Structure formats: C-alpha cells, structure tokens
Amino acid sequence: MAVITYREALNQALAEEMARDESVFLMGEEVAEYDGAYKVSKGLLEKFGPKRVVDSPISELGFAGLGVGAAMTGLRPVIEFMTFNFSMLALDQVLNSAAKSLYMTNGQIRCPIVFRGPTGAALQLSAQHSVACETYYVHAPGVKVVVPATPADAKGLLKASIRDNDPVAFMEGELLYNIKGEVPEDDDFIIPLGVADVKQEGDDVTIITHGKMVHVALQAAQKLEKDGIHAEVIDLRTLRPLDVDTILASVKKTNRAIYLEEGWSYVGVGAQIVSIVQEEAFDYLDAPIIRVTQADVPMPYAKNLEQLAKPGVPHVIEAVKRVMYR
C-alpha cells in the first residue's frame, strides 16, 4: 500500500471513477485550470479535458442546480464547493430539488450526484468560512452524508459515493488534506456507506466522533492512556446512513460515551446520537452522555479566541473524566 495524502486519495478516487464511467464529470469553482482551490482536482483537466472538468462561475446555487438537473437526466456530477460554507447558497437545490426528486416523482427521477468540499474550520478563517455544515445536510431524508477522516476512508468512500444512486454530501476538511496514510491502490477499493470504523479499541469509555475530530479524539485517547483510561474511538465515517450497531455495541461494552463534533451543539449530530443511545441502550449507561462541541458563538478571528471556541483535546479529556466520575 502506498502512503499518500488525503488530498491525493481524493484525487485518485476522482480520476479512477471518471475513467471508469463517462457520465461522471467534475464542476465547481477553480476545479479545472487552477487545479482546484485545494488542489484536489490537480491534473484532472489534463487527463479528462474541459468537457468533464469544468470551471464554473461563482454561482453556488446555479451550478448546484445545474448539477442536479444533469443528474436527473442521467449524468453523475461531482459538484465541488470550495467550502461547504458557500453551499448555504445552494441548499435549495440540494434539499428541495435533489433530495426530493425521487420521492415526488414516485421513483421516476433519480439524482446520483455528489456535492463535495471541505466543511468546518481551518485556521483563523473567521466567522463565515469556519462552519461545520453537517447538520444542515443530515437533517433531510433523501440526502446521504459522508465525513471521511483518513486518506483511505476518503478514497474508498468517495468512490462509493460517486457510485451511489442518491445525492451525497461528501464533507472533507481543509486541515485534513495534508494528512498522510496508507491507501490501497486497487481501482475497486470501496468502503461502503454506513459502516463506522473503530479507530482505537478500549473498554472504559467510548468517544464517538466524525471527520477531522477523529484525530482530536485519538490524541485525547493517547493522553487518557497515561491515566489508565482505555478509550474506544469510533469514527462514524458516514452520518446517513448511520452505523448504529457499532455505536450500540461499543456503548454496551464501555457503558459510557461522549460525542465529539466540530460544529455547534444545538440539534447537532451529537444530539441525534445521544437520542439513539438513550432510547436503545439506556440500561447499559452508567453516566449521562456528554457532548463536546464548538462554543455556541460564531467563529472568532483572533488566534486565542478561535482556540477557545474549537473543541480540543483538553475538552475531550475533561468530558471523559466526567462520564467516568473521575
């Protein structure tokens, strides 16, 4: 297995799927001549030409809608949002057109489309470029939501998402693009949607998380080891479909859990996870589940304030100790 970056893994997935299926095309701001704002699409223009790798105007609502219309008539668009923060402008086409087309046409019109790009905060990008957008997408039936944390997951899940026949919001992270990891070179390396990954095993407490927070959870777990606390880290990998079985199995083993997410707490992803666990594994819990999230404020610019706003390793350690009554 080759060691490559998360960015290269995405690039491989795109190149392989475009080579495999002529109906796949990539459209978005700066994806072609500029090689992608984050270089995810580097070299694809040269490989596939301007018909299949298309620079769009800065019109998120417009090109998202164009992609949906193309998907409705048989193509398999991959629409890149430079960041999901900008996709707020396109939500109507995702939630009202893509998500509902199969249902309101009584199964006549499928919408196999992938909306992809980074979600959440990077470093000092301030209030309007730092929102973790998962909740907006995961709320609506009709959409699937994928949130890979490692290069291998990024590749296997992007390939699965492109082959899926439903709209998929595929959420990456600016701070993840340079992360390296082993990635299978197999053209048919697929990670099916709906399968969580236990990134670290442990018996004392379960840290459930997704996306770039997986790395924060793993760092926290390492530190907790020093205190003799063996934390299990579950990376959900996809939020819809959601691997409930893996969550429940872990909670039944550890009897304690926290949810760690980058976004805000109110009606966040963690709220749903807590709801499921208390409904379906109440008797196994030895403590209330605690959520670790961003502070309930728009993201500030100043370095120190940004640091305070983001959920980090100390917050995770503190939450774990609380659910362990230590």
Added chain:
Amino acid sequence: MATKTKSKPAGKKGDTLQGVSPETAMMLMKEMLLYRRFEEKAEEAYAIGKIGGFCHLHIGQEAAAAGSIKPLRTDDYVISAYREHTQAIAKGIKPNAIMAELFGRADGCSGGKGGSMHLFDTSVGFMGGHGIVGAQVPLASGMAWTAHYNETDQVVICYMGDAAVNQGAFHEAMNMSAVWNLPAIYVVENNGYGMGTAFSRVSRTEIHEKSSAYGIPVSIINGQDVLETYNTFSDLIAKVRKGAGPQFVDLRTYRFKGHSMSDPVSGTYRSKEEVDGKVEQEDPIRSLKQAMMDAGKLTQDQLDEMDAEARKVAQDAFDFADASPLPDDVMLYTDVYADINPNGRLFFDGRERPGFAR
C-alpha cells in the same frame, strides 16, 4: 436586441394561417379546448374538495402551452414551475393521469405523491412541476447540459412566471447557459403579476430586457396568439437544435383566474374591469376561432364537435381520477432513496418499514 415577432395579418382566405397549416391550426384548437375544459373540471373538482392543497390554473394562457410545446419532439425536455397542468398535457401526459395526480390517487403521474405542483412523466420528457419560484431554471440548464454533454440534439424548454426573473437562480442559470451555449429556451410566461404583485412594482426594467446582460437573444411573442406562438417556437426550436445556444422568450399572456384556487380573480391587485377586458378581447381560443373562421378553415359545427370531445375527455379524467384508489399506505416509505445501503440506518423515525420495494 429584442426582435418583435410580427404577426402576419390573419383573416385572409388562403392555404395557411400566418404560415400555419390548417391541420396544425385545427390541432392547436383541439389542444387549447382540452386545456380549457380540463382546467375548468379541475376548478370544479377543487370546489367540491376532490383536490387539496394548492391548485394553480392556466386558464387564459392556453396558447402559451400549445404554441410552444407542440413543435417539440417527445425526447425533448419540458420543465416548469407549478402552473403546469396544461403544459403536462401538451407534452403528452394523459389527462387521466394528471387529474388522478391532482386528486392524490395511485394512478396519478407521480403516484399521488406529487400533487398539482409536481407532475412528472419522464417517458414523455415532462420533468415537473417545481414549487420553488425560479428553482427550475438551473435544473433546466442541467438538463440542457446533459444534452450538450451527450452530444444529442435535444432541446429543453423551461417555463417560469414573470416573478421568477427576480430570483438569483434565474440569473445564475442564464449566465451559465450562455457561457456554455446550452440548448435551452427560457420562457417567461409574462402574465403581469407574481401572485398579487404587479411586475412593474418589483422591477425597473421589462422582462424582455432581462437576458441582455448574458448575451442571450430574446423574442417577444404575443402569447395569446397561438399561431404566432407556434410559428416563433418552431423557428426557435429548430435554431437551438442546430446549436444556436440558449434563447429567451417574453411570452406575453394573461391569467384569467386567481393566482391559485384560494385567491381572488380580481379585487385587491387588479381590477375587475381589467380582467373582464382581457377575457373579452384576448381569449386565445376565441382569437384562433375567429382567425380560422375568417380564413374559412373552421365551421361552428366542427368547433362544437371538438369542444364536446374536450369536455368528454375532461369528464373522463374526472371519473378516472375519482375511481382511482388512494396510494397504498406502504407508498409513504417508497422512493426516499434509490439505494437502500445494506449497512447503517437511513431512517430515524423509529417506524417499521415492512417489505417496501425500494
């Protein structure tokens, strides 16, 4: 760059009516009569509670549908907003299936799950039926993108009301269509009012000026004149099919009824005199009748016969819809996703979903 389409003088006896063959004119009359009687039947059904929710009638705008859609091929696409019943008939959905959809029944063209605003039949290229003003415009561009991508010669016609031109989606889609030379005709059914707001109150420029920023040619058409509409669209469609790129149409028309069934025909935003005057002078069916009779191509008997047939089709559609069963309860859960992934949970309502197909 606006090119006002000049109607040739009607009323002269000859082989054609404004260049339209008598057979085609007869077909257009038959179509428009059907649309009118169908919508009147829907109005009646709504009044007695057979149709629920919103119901937007196209009465008065029949020429806009017949004149523009009839020159299309079956594999061309039509996409519209929510005043689309007659466009759906024009593109080839059976009146029975449309009325059943309005009734929310299993035999409806969207299985009873769409309703008046979401009529679909992909087998005849009718792509909805969309409820968010202007949202269908980028979707149309995407359908045109597919035709362009697959190098077919299909044409997309996208309808919108005049209010849609104030949405960002309209402008973004127009720009992209022009940049990529997409085979789409964007048609504003300009009836002067977005619901109860006169267009002149919400725009300093006219509809026909709206595409000039994108370099898309515009045609201004009298949408109450089905012959002019048919002629101009025949030319536009042929042009677009040959690669001329996107076109914009200011199709001037008038809505004889309220915005939806629950809205008044006149009163708060337009006067009774205005509506009565339009109904009196600009009824597209009456205008065609006059032109055809003046040209000696239509007799009162023929007209009566066609009208009786239209009334029968509308009544049959009502009877068919009324007899059609409600969708099976299990349909609540079908077609939310095309792929039910074998792993993970997709639905979070805690309900049992026994054995549904997809």
